[in-house]
Amino acid sequence: MAGFLLAGPAFWYIRRRAAIVRTREGSGPSADARRMARTARNCALAGLAAALVCGGAFLLSRRVPDGTEKAALYDSARLGREPAPAGKVRIAGRLEPEARTYVTETGGGRERVVHYVGFRPDGAARDAPLGLFVERHVDGREEPPTVQYFLPEQSGYLIENGVPPLALSALENRGVRVARPHYLLRTGDLARREPYYVTAAVSGLLALACLAVAGIGGIQARSRRRFAEALEAQRRAQGS
DSSP, X not given: OHHHHHTHXXXXXXXXXXXXXXXXXXXXXXXXXXXXXXHHHHHHHHHHHHXXXXXXXXXXXXXXXXXXXXXXXXOGXXXXXXXXXXXXXXXXXXXXXXXXXXEEEEETTEEEEEEEEEEEEXXXXXXXXXEEEEEEEEETOSSXXXXXXXXXXXXXXEEETOSOHHHHHHHHHTTOOEEEEEEEEEOSTTTTTHHHHHHHHHHHHHHHHHHHHHHHHHHHXXXXXXXXXXXXXHHHHHHO
């Protein structure tokens, strides 16, 4: 269903173009068969392109960390002075419970709450703007699990300016000062691969939808062509 929704604009454009072509080429079984075949071919090409994107995204995901590597101790003083490392890191410090917000995500028939909590590394000034936040995903809960949140060391992947605008705005509206740039510590093992997986899933659904439409259109085109041939044969027989 999602694939058909995603492909909706493309299908609308194809139908609109088909209407224009129908007006120009006229009607009749033979003309209908040619238009159906052309539409099916275009959908098949779109489906193949989407399938290539899906495969490419999946292959690229194999080139980024999968979360199984050991987290390396990271000196938070380097934040903002150099690009964030691509690998998993661990940072010692303390969480700031008052600098906390969450957003709710709904998908796949379930509700997931994503928490963003300020984290002040060891050695950072207490009155300095917060430059680091920790992300946690909890299914259907607005309050984060205390045991997970208040550990003196957190590990994950650093994403520059990774707190989403909605959560960032909620923090700033409550008076939380956020550093520019800030960093988000994504704790999920698949944090680096998730964007590739999302791209692969969306393009894969689009590919299936386009190829399904292409298959149905091809069957209809062949049926219409046979009807046109039978009709032409009947006319010839009557003329003779």
